[in-house]
Amino acid sequence: MADSMNVFERALVRRRRDRAAPGLAQADFLLREGAARLGDRLFDVTRDFPLALDLGCHTGQLGAELHGHPKVGRLLQCDFSAGMAREAMAANAQPTFIADEEALPVAEGSLDLVVSNLSLHWVNDLPGAFTQVRRALKPDGLFLCTLFGGETLRELRIALMEAETEATGGVTPRVSPFVDVRDAGNLLTRAGFALPVADADAVTVTYADMFKLMADLRAMAETNTVIERSRKPTPRAVFLRAAQIYAERFANPAQRITATFQLVTLTAWAPHQSQQKPLRPGSAKVSLASALDAEERPAGETIRKPH
Numbered sequence: 001m002a003d004s005m006n007v008f009e010r011a012l013v014r015r016r017r018d019r020a021a022p023g024l025a026q027a028d029f030l031l032r033e034g035a036a037r038l039g040d041r042l043f044d045v046t047r048d049f050p051l052a053l054d055l056g057c058h059t060g061q062l063g064a065e066l067h068g069h070p071k072v073g074r075l076l077q078c079d080f081s082a083g084m085a086r087e088a089m090a091a092n093a094q095p096t097f098i099a100d101e102e103a104l105p106v107a108e109g110s111l112d113l114v115v116s117n118l119s120l121h122w123v124n125d126l127p128g129a130f131t132q133v134r135r136a137l138k139p140d141g142l143f144l145c146t147l148f149g150g151e152t153l154r155e156l157r158i159a160l161m162e163a164e165t166e167a168t169g170g171v172t173p174r175v176s177p178f179v180d181v182r183d184a185g186n187l188l189t190r191a192g193f194a195l196p197v198a199d200a201d202a203v204t205v206t207y208a209d210m211f212k213l214m215a216d217l218r219a220m221a222e223t224n225t226v227i228e229r230s231r232k233p234t235p236r237a238v239f240l241r242a243a244q245i246y247a248e249r250f251a252n253p254a255q256r257i258t259a260t261f262q263l264v265t266l267t268a269w270a271p272h273q274s275q276q277k278p279l280r281p282g283s284a285k286v287s288l289a290s291a292l293d294a295e296e297r298p299a300g301e302t303i304r305k306p307h
Helices: 010-026 029-043 061-066 082-092 126-136 154-168 181-190 210-219 236-249
Strands: 049-055 072-079 096-098 111-117 137-148 194-207 257-269
Touching: 010 082, 010 210, 029 061, 029 111, 029 137, 029 194, 029 257, 049 061, 061 072, 061 082, 061 111, 072 082, 082 096, 111 126, 126 137, 126 181, 154 210, 154 236, 154 257, 181 194, 181 257, 194 210, 210 236, 210 257
Parallel strands: 049 072, 049 111, 072 096, 111 137
Antiparallel strands: 137 257, 194 257
C-alpha cells in the first residue's frame, strides 16, 4: 500500500491542471461558488488584511471575487500549475507565482490572510500544508479555506464500484478520497491554529448522464490521480453499466442524474495572546446551578420524586 502521506501522484495533478487551465472558465462553477462563500466570510470579520495570499488560485476565480473587497489590501496569487498561474495573472493583474502547497516558499510571519479555494484536497500531507500556512501568517492572521468533503461524488463512487464489482469481482480506487468534515477541525488544531471552525454544505448539480459529469470533472482537472488507481484500461462495458446504475439510483423526477459536491469551509487563526481562551477548570465565578436558578446537590446524591 502507498504511504499515508503519499496518496496522490502530484506530477499528474500538475499536468492535468496545466491541460485544463485554458478552458477552465467553461466548467468553473464550483470554483466561483467557493470564492463567493469565502468572500462572504470575510465580510463577517471585523478586521482588515493588508497582505493576503490566494493559495491554489486556479485561473483567478477567488482573485476576481476579492478584487476591491473592503477587507483585503494587496493580494498575491500562486498555483501548483504554471498554466493556472498564467491564466490567473492575465485575469486579475495581481502578482502571481508558481508554488507547491507542500513546500510553500513564503517567509514566516509575513501574511495577514491566507485564502484557498478548492485546491488543498490534492495535497498529500494536509496537516503539513496547514502547518506551513500557519507559519506564513502573522500572529492573529486568518486562514480561510474551502475544500471538497467526504460526501463529494458519492453517487459516482457507488455506481462505479457496483459496476466494477459485477464485471471483475473487485474494485480499484476511481474517485479521490476527500477530507471528513469531522476531522478537519482536528487537523487545524494539530497544525497549531487557534479557534478552528469547520462546516460543510452540499451543492447538488444535475447532469443529463454520467458521461456529462465525467466530462466536467476532466475540464475542472478533478479526475482521479490516486497512486493506487488501476493502470489498466477500463472496459467500456464497466462505464456503460455504471451509467445505467447511476441513472437507476440517482435520477431526479426530470430524469437527470444528481451529483453531490460537499464544500467544507475552514476558518482558523494563527495564535495570538489577545485571542479568547477557555477558562481553567474550577475558575468559574458563578456556579451552573445559580445560572440556571436551580438547587445544587452533591455528586451522587439521590433525588427523590415527591409522591
